[in-house]
Amino acid sequence: MPRKVQRSLIQVICFLVVLCVIIFLNRPQGTTKTFSWARIRYKTSSSIIPEARGICPGLAGSTKPALVVSHVVADGDTSWLDSLSPNYHICIYNVDAPADKSSKVLQVPANRGHEAMAYLTFLIDNYADIPAAGAVFVHGNRFAWHNDHPEYDNVKLLRALDVKRALQPVGYHNLRCDWSAGTCPASVPAQGSLEMRLSSTVSPWSARAASDLALPKALRHIFGEEAGEEVVQLARNDAVRAQCCAQFVVAQERVWQHSRDEYIALRQWLLDGSDDGVARNPQGGSKAAPGDDRVAGRIVSYLWHILFARLGENGIDLDGLNRDSCPSAEDCYCRLYGKCTLTCRKPGSCQGQYVVPKYFKLPEDWEQTHP
Numbered sequence: 245m246p247r248k249v250q251r252s253l254i255q256v257i258c259f260l261v262v263l264c265v266i267i268f269l270n271r272p273q274g275t276t277k278t279f280s281w282a283r284i285r286y287k288t289s290s291s292i293i294p295e296a297r298g299i300c301p302g303l304a305g306s307t308k309p310a311l312v313v314s315h316v317v318a319d320g321d322t323s324w325l326d327s328l329s330p331n332y333h334i335c336i337y338n339v340d341a342p343a344d345k346s347s348k349v350l351q352v353p354a355n356r357g358h359e360a361m362a363y364l365t366f367l368i369d370n371y372a373d374i375p376a377a378g379a380v381f382v383h384g385n386r387f388a389w390h391n392d393h394p395e396y397d398n399v400k401l402l403r404a405l406d407v408k409r410a411l412q413p414v415g416y417h418n419l420r421c422d423w424s425a426g427t428c429p430a431s432v433p434a435q436g437s438l439e440m441r442l443s444s445t446v447s448p449w450s451a452r453a454a455s456d457l458a459l460p461k462a463l464r465h466i467f468g469e470e471a472g473e474e475v476v477q478l479a480r481n482d483a484v485r486a487q488c489c490a491q492f493v494v495a496q497e498r499v500w501q502h503s504r505d506e507y508i509a510l511r512q513w514l515l516d517g518s519d520d521g522v523a524r525n526p527q528g529g530s531k532a533a534p535g536d537d538r539v540a541g542r543i544v545s546y547l548w549h550i551l552f553a554r555l556g557e558n559g560i561d562l563d564g565l566n567r568d569s570c571p572s573a574e575d576c577y578c579r580l581y582g583k584c585t586l587t588c589r590k591p592g593s594c595q596g597q598y599v600v601p602k603y604f605k606l607p608e609d610w611e612q613t614h615p
Contacts, residue, residue, distance in 0.1 A: 277482060280559045281550050284506035285468030286513045286531065293508065294353035294515075298362075298369035300335035301349055308333040309377040309407045309493070310370075314362035315384025316340045316355075320611075324386040324399055331403070333375065336384070337362035357514040357533070358541035359383055359490050363548075364511040371504040378411055380493045381548075382419070387611050389601050390489035392420040395614050396606060404581040407493055412579075414568050415495035416552035418487035421576030423592025424600050426487040427456075427546075428570035434483035435459040455542035458534055459484065462543045465531040466513055485566035490545040498552040510547075514540055573597070 303310060311332035315322060317340055325334055339362050340355045352365045363381050367374075386398050393401045401419065410417040423429055433439040435456045444453040460478040478484070517533030517540060533540040549569045553560050571579075574588035577597060588594040607613075 278559045281467045286509045288512040296369040297351040298365035304373040306333040310379040312366045312381045314359035319384035360544035367507045374496045378495045382491045410580045411495045415498040419491040420487045421573045422598040436480045451538035455539045486569045
């Protein structure tokens with residue numbers, strides 16, 4: 245056999261072997277998996293637990309749903325929330341404001357984990373007073389690219405939101421109905437897949453790729469395992485499907501299916517991994533959150549639907565979790581916002597409702613041109 249032909253044949257064989265290995269490693273798994281994500285088991289080694297400074301005034305006994313707002317200075321003023329006060333009991337956390345040690349009202353222990361720090365602080369410091377009507381969690385800017393509204397307007401979105409109907413199916417619902425930017429489409433690779441690993445390698449600057457890749461490990465560390473208990477690990481092809489972007493509504497009973505100490509543990513997971521000078525556990529350890537705040541915050545944004553999922557006898561069924569987390573856009577718009585006559589040719593979108601803006605940013609004059 246000529247040497248050139250022999251070399252080509254060897255290359256073809258090597259290619260086929262590599263291809264077979266990739267196909268084998270990414271083969272679909274036919275069995276349903278149940279995960280022990282029913283309880284947060286992360287253990288901090290820090291002896292310093294933040295004091296309660298996030299009490300929302302007047303929340304006890306409120307008959308309105310709480311509207312928990314994670315606000316930073318860059319979001320601008322909060323006057324846009326005033327018109328929502330007839331419908332919600334508003335709790336605004338200014339997460340990058342200077343600490344006031346004389347007050348126990350609406351403060352967070354650190355500006356860490358993006359909106360997660362405000363959300364968790366609310367759940368911890370107001371645990372006994374979660375309204376029977378539920379709670380809605382949102383970001384502090386009125387106009388944002390991820391707001392699922394034709395004008396990206398959170399005022400109009402929250403006015404239209406039917407909290408009661410949103411909570412009827414499972415007690416939790418993301419405020420987004422459109423599937424873009426989330427992991428609901430089947431085309432989005434599983435978090436631990438080889439495709440995601442490759443994406444993270446070729447795009448090391450991408451916080452999304454880094455957080456997706458870190459999610460399986462984070463789930464192990466957050467939900468952990470106890471002595472003698474076997475925990476099913478998220479496999480390479482187990483995709484966690486979820487909507488973006490950490491704005492949601494949750495029922496009182498879903499909040500209370502976890503103890504206050506569990507929410508404290510999750511907040512400590514964020515604080516223990518901090519690399520910005522606010523670490524409560526200087527030695528950190530590999531089980532704490534990633535130091536990059538963009539990655540840590542995005543990981544927690546993937547957890548809310550898991551925390552507030554319906555719990556089975558043996559834990560959380562991944563297929564059921566994914567179905568509950570990704571209802572069709574048509575059903576979602578009708579149930580949450582009363583838009584029941586939309587044209588929806590795809591399961592993840594409805595005509596005229598939402599389009600991802602260019603570069604995931606709104607024009608700088610958007611707020612001025614959309615009063």
